[in-house]
Amino acid sequence: MSFKIITDSASDLSAEMIAELDLGIAPLSVELDGRAYAEGEMTPVELYNHLRNGKLPKTAAVNPDGWAAAMRPALENGQDALVIVFSSGLSATYQSAVIAAEELREEFPQRKLIVIDSLCAAVGLGLLVHTAAKLRSQGKTIEETAAWVEEHKLNVCHWVTVEDLMHLKRGGRVSAATAVVGTMLNIKPIIRVDDNGKLENLAKCRGRKAALNYLLDRMAETFDPEIDDTVFIGHGDCAADAEFLAKSVKERFGVKNVYINYIGAVVGTHTGPGVAVLFYYGKNR
DSSP states (O other): OOOEEEEEGGGOOOHHHHHHHTEEEEOOEEEETTEEEETTSSOHHHHHHHHHTTOOOEEEOOOHHHHHHHHHHHHHTTOOEEEEEOOTTTOSHHHHHHHHHHHHHHHOTTSOEEEEEOOOOHHHHHHHHHHHHHHHHTTOOHHHHHHHHHHHGGGEEEEEEOSOHHHHHHTTSSOHHHHHHHHHTTEEEEEEEOTTSOEEEEEEEESHHHHHHHHHHHHHHHBOTTTOOOEEEEESSOHHHHHHHHHHHHHHHOOOOEEEEEOOHHHHHHHOTTOEEEEEEBSOO
16 A cells, blocks of 8 residues: 655645645644634635735644644554655744654554655645655655655755735844835845745845746756756736746746646745745755
8 A cells, every 4th residue: 555645734735736646734724813724724815815904814833733633544544654844944833743753653653654844835845745746656665755855855946036025024034124115116035945944035126027037047047857847836816927937937948847826825924915936846945
């Protein structure tokens, strides 16, 4: 029996792809107006509309009980499990997964349960999981797949631009002064996920189109299709920009496998509407 691949909802994969790849999912949550929503209970469009209307949701990591609930069914079914988790540099979700796995290993000593800190975020995590599922379908063992993920997780590139600096200000990513001045001057920051799985402010562009082209230029410098030529594009309710990136990637790099996904509620809360992200495998981050 093939092993189960489990990830968390910060992977921002579509319901259709989750079903197609037969993934287990542990949901993070968003709290809004005193009510907690497991990710998926609120659509990304609903979340972005709340943000546009000035609401300030809070986000919460998966706790150990949440992870145990996601891992247990596979183990009870006699399957081993490979668990690939949202970056420890951005969330406590990984530590919770480690705690849950330690307890479940005692309960299911005959099963293999491998937990990996992806050091990836959003659909970058989704891309890594997508490749792991592809390796599983090719007959790779859980150990072989886990080794590949560990070896290549720092090849997953995340190039991000946001539309509204004020959301980054609320999250402490930029200062209030930078946000105000940047908004006045139509400055669009460029952010990446670094080798520690944390966000790094890397550059600034004047205007949206320049920012989107900057992402494509970075891909031109580092893209390594020999690893995996699949590309994911994430967006915060800005479908036209995502389509522009997808069309450009296909034309410029000859890539056929390009998927467009929403940036989900948990990550989207911190980036705000209008976030656009390019995810691919590169020679380095």
